[in-house]
């Protein structure tokens with residue numbers, strides 16, 4: 655049985671067992687959320703980097719791999735490991751809470767002022783940590799040149815992060831790590847139609863990507879289409895309507911599950927050279943892929959971000 659040393663504790667875990675599951679079963683409280691390699695809350699650092707193609711490293715940057723980081727939820731134990739926990743209070747960027755605004759009954763905008771250099775593009779995601787045990791991924795709903803870093807957060811009744819952050823005050827510190835994600839504007843798309851399909855809190859990041867595109871001189875059409883359960887469940891509708899009215903190349907539409915596919919077809923929104931960015935719940939992202947491919951978009955023309963919850 656491989657021996658695992660984590661900080662100052664030692665465990666023997668069965669060969670080929672999942673590292674996160676094994677450590678949790680041994681009573682170690684390893685932070686985690688999605689369990690599918692996307693949120694980077696289960697980061698551990700090995701004294702020796704794993705092979706580059708190990709699944710535990712496949713969603714990490716080359717720099718993270720070189721430093722020995724791995725994702726415990728994607729690691730199957732095949733050898734002895736000497737590991738160190740990720741401590742956001744030491745290794746992540748502190749950020750002050752500068753505001754929280756209620757956007758809907760169950761959605762807030764959280765605004766932060768990072769206290770260190772943070773390089774990111776609108777639409778990428780970060781892990782927000784309240785302490786060394788509680789981190790969650792959120793997508794960036796602001797531009798680097800904005801005064802504050804912003805996120806749209808869904809509040810879940812049992813949500814460990816979303817319930818606790820609401821009780822925190824301006825001026826309190828949280829921690830930021832792991833900027834990642836392919837859903838952001840690329841200046842190479844400057845004259846191509848942009849199709850931004852959002853559900854729920856993905857409105858924030860996709861609106862930020864559209865603002866970024868305009869700022870970078872995008873000359874093609876930009877269609878922001880928001881899926882909502884009902885008119886009452888949407889938010890920012892008035893603000894987005896006014897914003898779209900100020901930009902002749904922007905189309906802003908709302909729709910729902912029963913009308914969405916038809917709307918894309920009828921309005922001829924899926925041009926052959928379009929770039930489509932699809933963000934929201936995993937089910938929404940999965941559902942939108944087929945009509946986009948059926949309309950002739952190639953795989954490289956569709957980028958997505960699924961807002962995976964914790965298990």
Ligand SMILES: Cc1cc2nc3c(=O)[nH]c(=O)nc-3n(C[C@H](O)[C@H](O)[C@H](O)COP(=O)(O)OP(=O)(O)OC[C@H]3O[C@@H](n4cnc5c(N)ncnc54)[C@H](O)[C@@H]3O)c2cc1C
Pocket residue numbers: 687688692693779790791792793794805806807808809810811812813814815816817855856859935959960961962963964965
């Ligand atoms: C790359 C990435 C980007 C993300 N960006 C955003 C974002 O911009 N805005 C945002 O609001 N969320 C986003 N998420 C999702 C967010 O990280 C999760 O929803 C997170 O689990 C919420 O944390 P919590 O502590 O409030 O709830 P948790 O304590 O994690 O969950 C408590 C309970 O709430 C319910 N729940 C939590 N999350 C979900 C979910 N996503 N779907 C369905 N039920 C859920 C479940 O019943 C769960 O058992 C993103 C996720 C990923 C992986």
Ligand code: FES
Pocket residue numbers: 685686687688689690691692693694695696697725726727728
């Ligand atoms: S990446 Fe491992 S729990 Fe999300």
